[in-house]
Amino acid sequence: MKFWRKPLDIDQVKVPHGDVVIIAERCKGCAFCVEYCPKDVLALSKDFNKKGYHPPEVIKSGECVNCNLCEMICPDFAIYCVAVEDDSAA
Numbered sequence: 001m002k003f004w005r006k007p008l009d010i011d012q013v014k015v016p017h018g019d020v021v022i023i024a025e026r027c028k029g030c031a032f033c034v035e036y037c038p039k040d041v042l043a044l045s046k047d048f049n050k051k052g053y054h055p056p057e058v059i060k061s062g063e064c065v066n067c068n069l070c071e072m073i074c075p076d077f078a079i080y081c082v083a084v085e086d087d088s089a090a
């Protein structure tokens, strides 16, 4: 991550990581999660679900910061994120 100034506590901050879980059959392809993910982790896939929509897929594996914004913003409860325990400091 690029900062306009170096945070004073940068050595103590640990960046969280998450695993994204997508429930493809619930998705309606609105792309809210894709547009608003702050780390651009997601993109709409070329696959179709049973409803005929393109569900998202993870395109930047390991970049998710477990902010849960995709989970909060999804109108169909089709995506959520699970925290990954990581001992390495960021």
Ligand code: SF4
Residues within 6 Å of the ligand: 018, 020, 036, 037, 038, 039, 040, 041, 042, 063, 064, 065, 066, 067, 068, 069, 070, 071, 081
């Ligand atoms: S939890 Fe945050 S960083 Fe991870 S995919 Fe969702 S919006 Fe992106």
Ligand code: SF4
Residues within 6 Å of the ligand: 026, 027, 028, 029, 030, 031, 032, 033, 034, 055, 056, 073, 074, 075, 076, 077, 078, 079
């Ligand atoms: S916000 Fe939900 S319904 Fe919209 S594309 Fe993402 S997973 Fe699908």
